[in-house]
Amino acid sequence: MEQIWLKNYPKEVPATIDADQYASLVDLLERAKMEFASRTAYISMGDIRTYAEIEQRSRYFAGYLQSIGLKKGDRIALMLPNILQHPIALFGILRAGMTVVNVNPLYTPREMSHQLIDSGAVAIVALDAFSKTLKEALEIAPIKHIILTSVGDQLSFIKRRFVNFVIKYIKKGVPKISFVNAIKFNSAIKQGALFDYQRPEIKPDDIAFLQYTGGTTGVSKGAMLTHRNMLANLAQAKAVFGPVFNEQVQTIVTALPLYHVFALTVNCMLMIDNGGTSLLIANPRDMKTTLKEMARTPFTVITGVNTLFSGFLRQEAFHQLNFSKLRICVGGGMPVHKNVANDWLKATGCHLLEGYGLTECSPLVAVNPYNITHYTGSIGLPVPSTDVRLVDDNHQDVPLGSAGELWVRGPQVMKGYWNNHSATHDIMEGDWLKTGDIATMDDMGFIRIVDRKKEMILVSGFNVYPSEIEDIVMQHPKVLEAAAIGLPNEQTGELIHVCVVKKDNSLTEEEIIAFCKQNLTGYKIPRKVTFHEDLPKSNVGKILRRELKTQFLAK
Template identity: 35%
Template sequence: MNVSERLSLTAREMPGKDAYIFQGERTDYRTFDAKVTKFASALEDAGFEKGDHVALISGNSPVFMIGLYGALRAGLSVIPINPTYTSKEMKYILKNGDVKGVITLDVLVSQLDVVDDELDVTHYFVADTGADIDLEAFTISPKMKSFTKAVEQGSASFTPPSLDDDDLAVILYTSGTTGKPKGAMLTHKNIYSNAKDVATYLEISEEDRVIATLPMFHVFCLTVALNAPIVNGGTIIVIPQFSPGEVFKAAKEYEATVFAGVPTMYNYLLQTGDGQESTFENMRINVSGGSSLPVSLLEAFEKKFNVRVSEGYGLSEASPVTAFNPLDRPRRAGSIGQNITNVENKVVDELGQEVPAGETGELVVKGPNVMKGYYKMPEETAVTIKDGWLFTGDMAREDEEGYFYIVDRKKDLIIVGGYNVYPREVEEVLYQHPEITEAAVVGEPHPEMGEAVIAFVVSDNPSLNEEAVIEYCKKELAKYKLPQRVEFMEELPKNTTGKILRKNLREHLQQS
């Protein structure tokens, strides 16, 4: 079984059930599945063969959903790309990923046009957004095909090629927070197993209406808000771009039952004045991932909206989910939860040996969701996957009851005078300050101590100063963990999924 086959099965079991709602328009499973089949047929007619690579460059929309499932049904490997990337960033992935075809939007054609002569792309399937763009003016015009016409004119009787579990389904390029992006190769088994296991663990059913406002090109949304609902016949409420107002509106209008977001989204939802307890009255579960959710934020959100927030953990290389707080018992604030169905997490030392409960080590993961490897990077693969275990690079600990806690990224560890300082511990204290809305901590070279702790904060109070922040931290932190300096910013740098970019903060320190 794979996600494309599962979609067809869902369409047969509940053809009239809403598959997704986009800009007020409802599309049932029968119609969605038919469009997927027709697009798969159009890809075959254009000369694409099983195993070819196609890039999918689109925001949250039916174009992304039909493009993804249609390409998978045709036996192609899909490379989702962030549509906000520059031409240079897109070019690297398109070249490195050996892309033969691109599914995209008319508003992005100009970016692709300037790099096409360096690519091996034979066809661009372009979706019309209604923008006033003369596509004939671009040099890649002869390679363009209308996405809409492809879906309309494809054959409904298309017969998909036979797919094996270990065939390559998706290549997910990491966000590139360190160095060049690496392409994590996910098989059909990886993608389907994680969608199924997440749906089982979070009890997602045909009764659920899931808000998809995380970027669909990101693996968190791809699995939790897209594939998992489709596996069990849920309805996806597609929001093109995150805004608190749109989330609140969709939650009330469509009686949403599941919301998936990153900590930054929860922070924005909490800070805006539009939301109230009744906004999420139908919400069965809110899940958080992508980065650690500060405990103070979690508790404030739950109190304001009278909902439960379940934090989990995942990474691109694991399709992505490995752990979530269970639904059948109280969630533990600050914990990423326990092993999800069929996946095993453990904490190991530098020799790869499991450490006792309560001790900190590196989190490693094993299961049917673990990637095949990095595309064209055998050495990196060998370092990351050992004896079937995926080494995540995250420092964690496990308690006596099997709950895991992320301490920090291994590479983000700050060593002050020989003592380990985990940025998250300092950030948790900063987030407790009533006048701080965002916080991030990094290390800076220090001539005597090796490194010093530097805090970056966002505050609505212009009179809050460095001295007051450090004094506040003294109540909670040992002296060596205290920020040596506090810098105030209007906004912290983030990637498109809302993850705070510590790398950019380090660069800021180097430049200043």
């Protein structure tokens, strides 16, 4: 496909990027320490950590990992919210030449154990508040090394004691569970400080992250994102936003979890390259506390998903914030609704730039130009050094303006799926990654997503795959058949609706939802269940989810 989008780049945005500016993400951090040592890297609960402090503590943590006999290439699971321990541990793992396995702390034991087993993780860094889930997961997927931390562990002495006391004894937020082979995070840092850390040789093609994503079969797969993949996407984001980023040192609101690949690239890596500051929000659901922290810290950049932006707009305190320095607002993970984008512009004076990405693409593929003057309703233009195609079922390019499956090619495309050659083969066509999303492109190069070939459900920016929900529902002894679909919802983008054929007439909606709560993360739990005499099927007996969805939308 002709790269017609290049003519609509802002004049300062290049057509290509240098994916090899750094040899590894470790080079990026060490360069930041040299150039920005005294600058504030992170703010958490009012405490400040400089680049020099993050570099030192991450080096100590890398030394600890080496001191217990772990080797380059080992996989280390990281299960933390947005607290100071997260970037320290993350960069410590990378500096030891090991691979970060990001784990959603809200996973159920079933989901967590699958990821730990599949990745072959040999150690895990986890928040003690999630000990109960971790304990159950480790009964299935035992791990030799466990590093536990409390929320306040990396805060100043007085604040650390206060925060940890309140969470443990006042809020009762830490289960009374112990692990035989666990060490406290702060103890690991102290132990690592006594060890002579040896920096391993890290090559661009080494795996930096195993970033797990769902699949059409419902089986979670680990996308192998190399150091070069991540650095390429960093350079692409920097090229797209650079004209604004270069004006000043940036301060970004990091409410999206850093275990989410969008925040990992934009909020973490891009800010390190800029020498900017990241305001860590540990619990964005606590809007009152979040807005207080935002009020204390003048910010220039914010990222989020439609539900987060919508939630902010409903808070009176949000409208009292000072937006005079706000320059860039980026929405990803799910479509940004027009009414939210318009209300955001009125409240802040800054456009919401909708973008599009996939875990398999590190993740950024396309984004609206920083200088747009109106809501486009599209995912924008492909980022520099990225090629796209729209193809039909015969893998032939469709005419401009016609709908076709979006294929992507570029240096940010993953190495493949971890230990899953068949899934890699299914999604890759040579250098092209088949996204499974159906899109159109106009004569300006702007892309619009019109459907999802994979029938994925998008809830608050998180991928939910129907078959995973169906697999759980079908385990209920009173269920004969089940189909999960996504229906539009103003708050979450889509809600999960399950259509069920009963095996036992006594089955109720409440029973199914309660059953799902035992086996699924919160955002994967169905919000609506309806019962049917039968479900529409193809001539080979496959349940036609799309037909079900069409029926409900018609109503």
